[in-house]
Amino acid sequence: MTPDDQSFLTDLFTAAVAAADPDEALRGHLPGPPKGRTVVIGAGKGAAQLAQAFEAAWHGPLSGVIVTRYGYGVPCRRLRVIEAAHPVPDQAGERATQEVLNAIKGLNADDLVVALITGGGSALLAAPPLGLDLSDEQAMNEALLASGAPISAMNAIRKQVSRVKGGRLAMAAHPARVVTLLVSDVPGDDPGEVASGPTVASVTNRDDARAAIHAYRIKLPPGIMAHLETAPDDAPRPDDPAFARDEVRVIASAARSLEAAAALAQTRGITAHILSDAMEGEARHIALAHAAIAREIQRNNRPFTKPCLLLSGGETTVTLRHKGRGGRNSEFLLAFALAVEGVSGIMALAADTDGIDGSEDNAGAFADGATCDAMRAAGIDPADALAQNDSWAAFKASKSLFMPGPTGTNVNDFRAILIR
Known part of the structure; x- marks a missing residue:
């Protein structure tokens, strides 16, 4: 992920939060x-x-x-x-x-x-x-x-x-x-x-x-x-x-915040598609659905033409299987990173709009097709980290945590996936 892409995704998050000021x-x-x-x-x-x-x-x-x-x-x-x-x-x-x-x-x-x-x-x-x-x-x-x-x-x-x-x-x-x-x-x-x-x-x-x-x-x-x-x-x-x-x-609400992020993307020449502001379900399962859509766009230009942005909100859940560290947004993104591994041109941010994901100090994290390799290079097996509900440690090791601090509002999950 280039610094420009990370900056763009951060700007989208900022716009979403500002809409709930x-x-x-x-x-x-x-x-x-x-x-x-x-x-x-x-x-x-x-x-x-x-x-x-x-x-x-x-x-x-x-x-x-x-x-x-x-x-x-x-x-x-x-x-x-x-x-x-x-x-x-x-x-x-x-x-x-x-x-x-x-x-x-x-x-x-x-x-x-x-x-x-x-x-x-x-x-x-x-x-x-x-x-x-x-x-x-x-x-x-x-x-x-x-x-x-x-x-x-x-x-x-x-x-x-x-x-x-x-x-x-x-x-x-x-x-x-x-x-x-x-x-x-x-x-x-x-x-x-x-x-x-x-x-x-x-x-x-x-x-x-x-x-x-x-x-x-x-x-x-x-x-x-x-x-x-x-x-x-x-x-x-x-x-x-x-x-x-x-x-x-x-x-x-999440709907108004996603609309604000979409409007900002449009000014940057990127067409945004709001998938839903009301997604529910297991974080890792929702991640697989998002990843499948992103891969389809990257490979076949459908259902949307690239470059484009996918936005979604709502509140996913995590079934705790083990006592690792991390919240639902970082768990979502770890499953997403595994699902897009090796695919170029897909960058994502998943974060809680209140600035804190679960009980840790991050709002979420960034990921792309190379994130899992970065985790392994740092000594973390991403698949094992997901199995252990330890997404925070995986993203910390890959230096991919997103840490804006408390935002002063809360319209729940914010997910932005950029497909170049």
């Missing part, structure tokens, strides 16, 4: 001022930056609490920003969630709650239901993350095992009106799936949760399973009259 995303979406108080709450890997932008744009008094991932906080003048763990919750997240609940306690119908929700909020809002504790929620999250289940299945379970998810946070704020401003990181931009929908009524129930556990053979702690059998109530449903005055707006 908090200041731009909020434009035109501020609710009207209430008769009473304005309380701002938020959770997610991009929630602090969104709160900072909201605070600057809001004319009038406000207060509130925002929870974000360690290292993602930014200063706010009137809003309290608390950092906690992601993707597995910790005690800081549990304490922060209680502060969020305290901030919306005792409000009345004249008050307004603005909920700033971005991806990652599910782990950051830790509030196990009565009879369970933080260790149960931690074990549940670890099991879900290792299961390979799609985000919709994981959320169907999470919503039934929480005091805040699945619309329960909004219920705690009522009778105040709740306006939710969402940065979507989920396939299809379903508001109820972002951060497990803390302010959005749930369309799934405990039967759906149990069905997901069975379908994906997820092994959950006995306490969680018992709760799903004995809990007195499902998460609140959309027909609950308590939600009648609430409003939910998706203010940034």
Whole structure:
């Protein structure tokens, strides 16, 4: 991969992230001022930056609490920003969630709650239901993350095992009106799936949760399973009259970010094709499909004519077979690199738009037809690394990690494949 190609792919990522910039995303979406108080709450890997932008744009008094991932906080003048763990919750997240609940306690119908929700909020809002504790929620999250289940299945379970998810946070704020401003990181931009929908009524129930556990053979702690059998109530449903005055707006999404990247490519003389903004499935399997399309274009100029760019978004998953290091984007790209090995003229970047892929310090990585050779030259067998879920080590050895740092937003996976 030439420096120019790497720079081009980086520019595409930058354009995608800029399209979800908090200041731009909020434009035109501020609710009207209430008769009473304005309380701002938020959770997610991009929630602090969104709160900072909201605070600057809001004319009038406000207060509130925002929870974000360690290292993602930014200063706010009137809003309290608390950092906690992601993707597995910790005690800081549990304490922060209680502060969020305290901030919306005792409000009345004249008050307004603005909920700033971005991806990652599910782990950051830790509030196990009565009879369970933080260790149960931690074990549940670890099991879900290792299961390979799609985000919709994981959320169907999470919503039934929480005091805040699945619309329960909004219920705690009522009778105040709740306006939710969402940065979507989920396939299809379903508001109820972002951060497990803390302010959005749930369309799934405990039967759906149990069905997901069975379908994906997820092994959950006995306490969680018992709760799903004995809990007195499902998460609140959309027909609950308590939600009648609430409003939910998706203010940034993967679709808009991919369109921004495509527009930039066009100015560089490269035609872009957006395959989908809602891809789901095992990362290594999605990689094989992308690689097959890229090889077909390179060899036969179909279904698109080269030079061209393939773009896709969504949220892949990884079934953990071993305890290697790396996230879903680097796993995708390692499988992709193996599938295009020896094919010239194909260059790719896969990265998480929040700047961190999984729990490591990279957003993703770069790869081309020579990447696997570079890994072997550095003493890493790429096929073995993929089998061990150790993509981070493989790309580190080949000096191909992509490390932009926290971006301040999160519209999930970004994949760009350039075919010369």
